[in-house]
Amino acid sequence: MQDLTPFGKPIGILHGYHLDGSGSCIYVRNITREFCRMGVDVVLLCQEPEPEKYDFLNEAYVYPIKGKPETLFKRKNKFRGKGIFIRTSLPHGLLPVYVEGKFLGFENIKTFPRMTNQELQDYIQGNVATLKEVVRKYSIKTLYANHIIMMPYIAYLVKKDLKNLRYFLIPHGSEIEYTIKKDNRYFPLAEEALSHSNGIIFGQSGNDPENFRTLQKFPSLSKKNTSDFHGCGRGFFLLSLENDPRIPIGGVKERDKSATRIEVDSRNLRNLGKNHFVFRKLDSRERGTGSCCSRSPPPPGSS
Numbered sequence: 427m428q429d430l431t432p433f434g435k436p437i438g439i440l441h442g443y444h445l446d447g448s449g450s451c452i453y454v455r456n457i458t459r460e461f462c463r464m465g466v467d468v469v470l471l472c473q474e475p476e477p478e479k480y481d482f483l484n485e486a487y488v489y490p491i492k493g494k495p496e497t498l499f500k501r502k503n504k505f506r507g508k509g510i511f512i513r514t515s516l517p518h519g520l521l522p523v524y525v526e527g528k529f530l531g532f533e534n535i536k537t538f539p540r541m542t543n544q545e546l547q548d549y550i551q552g553n554v555a556t557l558k559e560v561v562r563k564y565s566i567k568t569l570y571a572n573h574i575i576m577m578p579y580i581a582y583l584v585k586k587d588l589k590n591l592r593y594f595l596i597p598h599g600s601e602i603e604y605t606i607k608k609d610n611r612y613f614p615l616a617e618e619a620l621s622h623s624n625g626i627i628f629g630q631s632g633n634d635p636e637n638f639r640t641l642q643k644f645p646s647l648s649k650k651n652t653s654d655f656h657g658c659g660r661g662f663f664l665l666s667l668e669n670d671p672r673i674p675i676g677g678v679k680e681r682d683k684s685a686t687r688i689e690v691d692s693r694n695l696r697n698l699g700k701n702h703f704v705f706r707k708l709d710s711r712e713r714g715t716g717s718c719c720s721r722s723p724p725p726p727g728s729s
Contacts (some may be wrong), residue, residue: 436467465506475531578619
């Protein structure tokens with residue numbers, strides 16, 4: 427199995443949206459905070475309009491379409507790992523989405539199938555330019571790219587120029603159901619991103635039979651190493667460690683009987699070595715214990 431978290435170097439997390447309001451947004455927020463809590467430096471690229479709300483972020487910057495980055499703030503956080511926030515200014519102020527909705531800070535919103543080819547190309551090029559600059563500036567070697575499109579494709583284009591960069595792809599589901607299935611422009615982009623990725627990290631999207639049937643249509647999927655981040659919904663997450671023989675993992679990893687998981691105390695981070703991380707959702711008894719990373723506990727039984 428590959429080492430997904432090269433300690434001593436910052437990792438990059440790519441997410442084209444906010445840090446609240448949907449399962450994938452909360453997922454990204456939680457794993458970023460958890461990595462920082464455990465002493466891993468994270469550079470987070472997303473469109474969150476109010477990064478100052480999040481206690482795991484030390485620094486925040488806006489990268490304009492042209493010109494030098496604007497500093498939003500610099501401060502200390504309470505964690506051992508540093509959180510660096512990067513927001514890319516989008517061409518035409520256009521935010522592409524999978525499902526129609528309101529997004530704070532944006533008035534120009536389109537679903538991916540409604541985007542023109544030129545709008546899509548401008549969005550890709552703008553993000554590639556920022557990501558390439560950020561990867562070089564912070565010496566990032568590993569990226570986690572959320573959703574099958576468009577962030578993994580953007581990571582692939584950057585990887586073409588920066589050969590020592592690797593990226594892992596994290597499907598979430600909505601991009602499969604509402605974009606890849608609806609618009610045939612996106613299947614080849616997704617396949618390109620999949621085929622050049624260093625691995626695929628499954629969560630709830632891999633447990634959904636319809637989504638998994640769609641994923642099986644990608645020729646490169648069967649050739650990739652997979653891991654499992656549990657809990658893409660609105661719950662809490664704890665950091666866990668794979669390769670321990672004691673506790674079998676459920677869900678999509680049941681297809682690989684050798685895959686296992688056990689919860690790990692974050693104080694033993696230095697002893698983890700080259701292993702995968704997974705995030706499992708907390709049950710109702712564990713919520714509110716202080717070891718979680720969501721801002722407020724959901725009601726018992728919710729997710």
